[in-house]
Amino acid sequence: MAAKAVRDLSNIPSVIEMRAVNKWFGQFHVLSDINLDVKEGEKIVICGPSGSGKSTLIRCINRLEEHQAGDIVVDGVTLSNDVKNIEAIRREVGMVFQSFNLFPHLTILENLTLAPIWVKKMPKKDAEEIAMGLLNRVRIPEQALKYPGQLSGGQQQRVAIARALCMQPKVMLFDEPTSSLDPEMVKEVLDVMIELAGEGMTMLVVTHEMGFARAVADRVIFMDFGEIVEQNEPEEFFANPKNERTKLFLSQILHH
Amino acid sequence: MTDSLPTGERRQLAPPLIERGALGWMRRNLFSSWANGIITVVLVVFVGSILSSFLEWAVFTANVTAATGSECHGQGACWALIVEKYRLIFFGTFPYEQQWRPLVASITLLAMLVMTSDRRMWNWRLLVIWSVGSFITFLMMFGQIHIPLSLFLAIALLVGGVGMSLRKAIADAGEMNAYRTLAAIGLIGLALRIAGILPAWSLDIAPLSYVETGLWGGIPVTLILASYGLVFAFPYGILLALGRRSDLPLIRALCVGFIELIRGVPLISLLIMASVMLPLFLPSGVTFDKFLRAQVAIILFAGAYIAEVIRGGLQSLPKGQYEAAEALGFNYVQKTALIILPQALRVVIPPLINTFLGFFKDTSLVLIIGIFDFLNTANQALVDPNWAGFPAEIYMFAALIYFIFCYSVSRYSKHLEVELNRGTRH
Numbered sequence: 177m178a179a180k181a182v183r184d185l186s187n188i189p190s191v192i193e194m195r196a197v198n199k200w201f202g203q204f205h206v207l208s209d210i211n212l213d214v215k216e217g218e219k220i221v222i223c224g225p226s227g228s229g230k231s232t233l234i235r236c237i238n239r240l241e242e243h244q245a246g247d248i249v250v251d252g253v254t255l256s257n258d259v260k261n262i263e264a265i266r267r268e269v270g271m272v273f274q275s276f277n278l279f280p281h282l283t284i285l286e287n288l289t290l291a292p293i294w295v296k297k298m299p300k301k302d303a304e305e306i307a308m309g310l311l312n313r314v315r316i317p318e319q320a321l322k323y324p325g326q327l328s329g330g331q332q333q334r335v336a337i338a339r340a341l342c343m344q345p346k347v348m349l350f351d352e353p354t355s356s357l358d359p360e361m362v363k364e365v366l367d368v369m370i371e372l373a374g375e376g377m378t379m380l381v382v383t384h385e386m387g388f389a390r391a392v393a394d395r396v397i398f399m400d401f402g403e404i405v406e407q408n409e410p411e412e413f414f415a416n417p418k419n420e421r422t423k424l425f426l427s428q429i430l431h432h
Numbered sequence: 433m434t435d436s437l438p439t440g441e442r443r444q445l446a447p448p449l450i451e452r453g454a455l456g457w458m459r460r461n462l463f464s465s466w467a468n469g470i471i472t473v474v475l476v477v478f479v480g481s482i483l484s485s486f487l488e489w490a491v492f493t494a495n496v497t498a499a500t501g502s503e504c505h506g507q508g509a510c511w512a513l514i515v516e517k518y519r520l521i522f523f524g525t526f527p528y529e530q531q532w533r534p535l536v537a538s539i540t541l542l543a544m545l546v547m548t549s550d551r552r553m554w555n556w557r558l559l560v561i562w563s564v565g566s567f568i569t570f571l572m573m574f575g576q577i578h579i580p581l582s583l584f585l586a587i588a589l590l591v592g593g594v595g596m597s598l599r600k601a602i603a604d605a606g607e608m609n610a611y612r613t614l615a616a617i618g619l620i621g622l623a624l625r626i627a628g629i630l631p632a633w634s635l636d637i638a639p640l641s642y643v644e645t646g647l648w649g650g651i652p653v654t655l656i657l658a659s660y661g662l663v664f665a666f667p668y669g670i671l672l673a674l675g676r677r678s679d680l681p682l683i684r685a686l687c688v689g690f691i692e693l694i695r696g697v698p699l700i701s702l703l704i705m706a707s708v709m710l711p712l713f714l715p716s717g718v719t720f721d722k723f724l725r726a727q728v729a730i731i732l733f734a735g736a737y738i739a740e741v742i743r744g745g746l747q748s749l750p751k752g753q754y755e756a757a758e759a760l761g762f763n764y765v766q767k768t769a770l771i772i773l774p775q776a777l778r779v780v781i782p783p784l785i786n787t788f789l790g791f792f793k794d795t796s797l798v799l800i801i802g803i804f805d806f807l808n809t810a811n812q813a814l815v816d817p818n819w820a821g822f823p824a825e826i827y828m829f830a831a832l833i834y835f836i837f838c839y840s841v842s843r844y845s846k847h848l849e850v851e852l853n854r855g856t857r858h
Contacts, residue, residue, distance in 0.1 A: 240755050259763070266761040277756035281774050290770060291760040343760060 185394065188215040191347055191378050192237060197246035199232060206232050207243065208402045214347070219379045221389040221410075224399035225425060230382045233399070234349045237380070238269045251346055267295060270340030274352040276332045278324035284311070284335050285320040288342045296343065303342070310338040314368050330361030334368055341372075348372070350381040384429060390414065398422045490828075501819040510822045514829050517813040521829070524649015524809040530575075533640065534652040537572040540565050541655045549844055551851065562663070569656070573648060575640030581633045582625050589618025645723035649804035649812075651833075657795040657805060661730040662788055668731065669738025674768065676743060687739075694736035700800050702729045707801035726798045734791050741783045745776030778852050785845035789838050806830065 192214040199207040206229045214220060222230045235241040236248060239255055239262045248255040250265045279287050288307035292298040298306075311317040314334040316327075324332055333353060340348060350369070354362045366388050373379060373392040383389070389396050389410050396413040398406045398421075406419045414430075417423045446452075463469040493508030496515060504510035514521070523534045544565035547553055553561065571577050592615025599607065624630045675687035694702070706729040707722060714720075749772060757767040777784075796807040804812065810830040814823055 238759055240758060263761050263763060266759060269759075271756075271759040273752060273756065275750075275752050277750075277752035279753065279756070279771055279775075281778065291762065294766050294770065295761040339760070 185215045185218060188217065190214060191216050191218075191251055192380075193247070193249040194237075195247040195249075197233075197236065197243050197248060199229075199236065199241065199243045199245075206402050207236070210246070210404060212397075212404065214378060214380065216346075217376050217378055218394050219373050219377075219392050220381070220395050220397060221393040222380065222382045222397045222399060223384055223386075223389070223425070223429075224405075228399040229402040230399045231351050234271075234351060234380050234382060237347075237349060238266050238271055240271075263295075267343060268346045269349060270343055270345035270347070271349045272333070272336050272340055272351065272353050274355050276324070276329070276336045276356075278332055278336055278339070280324050283321050283323055284316075284327070287324065287335060288339050291339070291343050306344075307338070307342055310341050311335075313341075313371075314338045315364075328361060329357045330364045333357065333361075333365045337365075337368055337372070347378045347380070350379065350383065352382050352384075354383065354385060386414070386430065398425065400425070501821060504822065509828075510819075510825050513813065513819050513822050513825050516819065517816070517826075520650075520813050521806070521810045521826075522650045524653070524804045524812070525647050526649060527641075527643060527647065530641065530643065533572040533575070533643075534648070534650065537569045538652045538655055540568045540572070541652070541659060544569075545659060549848075551848075569652075571637065571640075573643065573645075573652060573656075575642045576636070576638035579635040579637070581630065581635075582622060584635075585618045585621035585625065587618070588614045589622065592616070592618060645721055646802075648723065650809040651806050653798075653803065654792070654795050654806040657727060657730055657798065658792040660727060661734055661791060661795070664731045665734035665738055665791075668735040670742055670773065672735060672739035673742040673746060676739065677746060691736045691739055694733055695740070699729075699733050699794060700797050702733055703797060703801050705729075722801060723803060726801060726803055730791065730795065730798075734787070737787050737791075738784065741780050741787055742776060744783065745778075745780035746772065748779050749775055778849075781845055781849050781852070785841060789841060792837065792841075793834060806833065 190213045192212070194210050194212040197207055197210040198205070210233060212233075222233065224230050232241055236243045237250060243255075251268050253261055253265055255261060255265060278284075279290070282290065285304065285307055288310065289300065289303040292303040292306065293300055308317060308320065311320055314337060316331055316334060319327055319331060319335070324335070327335065337348075337353075353369070354365055357365060362385070366385060369379075369381070369388065370392055379392075381388070381393075393410045395407055396410050397404055398413075398417075398419070400421050406413070406417065406422045408418075413422075414426065417426055462472045489508045491508075494511050495504045495507050495509070496511045498504045498510065498512035501510065501513065504512060519528070519531055522538075523531045526534050544561055547561050548558060567577070592611045592613070595603070595611035596608065596615060599611070603611075621630065672687050672691060675683050676691065678684045678687070703726060706725040710725060711719065753771060753775065754767070757771040762770065795805050798805055799808040799811075807830055810826050813819070813826055
């Protein structure tokens with residue numbers, strides 16, 4: 177894959193700021209003292225063993241999980257229990273799930289247009305225009321009138337990406353987007369994500385696709401036991417991991 | 433079949449002759465082994481003998497023309513009883529020469545139900561169908577309808593308020609002003625009416641003689657109690673089911689308490705409470721019609737059962753559906769109405785129809801408080817000493833009518849399931 181130019185991000189404003197974020201599931205300390213700044217247009221890949229808190233971290237950003245201590249600021253809005261705040265943040269943050277979570281009772285086109293029409297109060301015609309444009313971009317416009325159950329896993333996940341993009345979000349969160357796909361379908365989804373990265377979208381991606389990390393990430397974050405253990409540019413991260421736990425993890429997933 | 437098929441295409445041979453046609457089907461399904469063959473023959477003989485003696489009684493030796501019960505004795509079925517009493521069975525003690533009115537009411541109700549079953553009507557048209565249909569039905573049954581001024585005002589307030597909140601983002605300025613005006617007229621008018629400044633005027637539509645609910649009976653009573661019972665119990669049950677899953681402890685506790693309380697007592701006791709105990713709690717002078725009380729009891733009772741059925745559907749949805757809806761920014765009402773309920777209700781169509789049919793038949797329990805639905809008016813037909821001794825005919829006739837209704841609903845639910853699932857499965 178082509179090497180990318182390392183960009184200087186220091187002068188670019190942050191879209192997401194996490195300050196000393198802590199979260200517990202009962203007694204289990206799932207996130208401990210997370211500090212993270214995500215710059216506009218930055219692409220971050222988060223990896224780590226299962227149970228390390230990486231999914232929980234990104235799910236806190238759009239309040240699918242509630243954090244118990246610390247501050248999360250998204251696009252200038254501080255997350256609180258105020259429903260208006262939460263809904264405002266969710267309008268700006270798109271999310272793609274491991275299990276797609278398309279709405280099975282609606283056609284593909286309706287899946288895409290439902291939120292723009294009801295949440296953004298967009299006229300139906302405009303929403304459909306945007307939706308068809310996005311379906312073209314993820315290369316499945318011919319499926320618009322089918323139902324999710326009639327599509328392959330890879331196609332469904334591309335629809336899910338298009339559905340999130342239809343709200344024209346500032347940030348996209350991906351929670352293991354390729355983990356439940358058959359191997360031959362992983363590439364078609366990653367291709368769409370790489371293209372999206374090329375267009376300058378701010379992305380947080382929880383994934384074990386290290387090829388994807390090398391190709392698009394500005395930064396790779398390694399999490400273990402609810403902590404950010406190490407973060408670095410991808411070349412440096414893969415070539416010279418500093419922490420013993422990172423080394424162990426990388427040796428487990430890279431050397432078969 | 434020819435030998436010149438293109439290469440690469442597999443030749444499709446017809447199955448052997450013995451597997452095809454009616455003979456093949458019988459061989460496979462009825463006589464696949466000695467034991468199965470014997471079972472088939474025994475069952476056919478058994479069912480055949482029952483059927484032939486039934487037909488002998490119900491058709492070949494039946495009497496349809498007898499003038500009194502004594503002429504019928506010693507023969508087959510006495511259908512003459514039904515011929516003689518069918519108006520009593522269908523319409524109960526409704527004044528005899530006015531019985532065209534419950535007939536019109538019943539036909540109107542049936543037409544409403546048939547129209548409601550059409551999915552293309554599932555929008556504002558439903559409201560029109562039920563408003564117009566209900567008006568005709570109750571005008572026919574009562575003969576006179578008095579609509580008080582305050583009802584008009586309340587409707588104006590309701591339409592204005594609902595329009596203002598639901599169409600806020602969509603409607604233009606003129607439409608919004610119309611809603612505001614309606615709501616304002618309703619609100620001010622109601623306040624003036626309560627303060628006693630506006631007189632107790634009412635619109636009187638009285639083309640026919642008044643018939644009180646105590647004289648109603650038969651098919652229209654069953655249809656009214658069952659259809660209005662379910663029409664109100666259904667949305668009520670949805671609210672209860674949602675409330676039971678609410679994050680707010682107080683709402684949850686109220687809903688759980690109500691559901692468990694209602695499920696824990698028999699419908700009969702609730703009906704008796706509605707008819708005997710409720711008046712004790714009301715201030716003297718305030719009375720509700722007995723029929724209305726039975727109707728409310730049925731709505732409350734059915735609502736609790738429907739709520740539990742719907743809860744099953746809500747729980748069957750994967751968590752991801754809720755999360756996806758939330759992540760897209762839908763608020764609670766949108767999420768519930770657009771994503772969750774459409775899927776949950778689809779899942780519970782079979783148990784929901786089961787509950788509906790149960791309540792359609794359970795309306796007969798209103799006999800306990802002196803209301804005569806279809807089964808009870810059929811019972812009444814047995815009281816006549818001239819026609820004593822033919823309960824089988826009456827109950828068979830009543831059963832046939834019930835079966836026609838229930839079987840139609842059951843077929844409809846099958847059809848609805850197929851239609852709603854079209855496209856969503858492979």
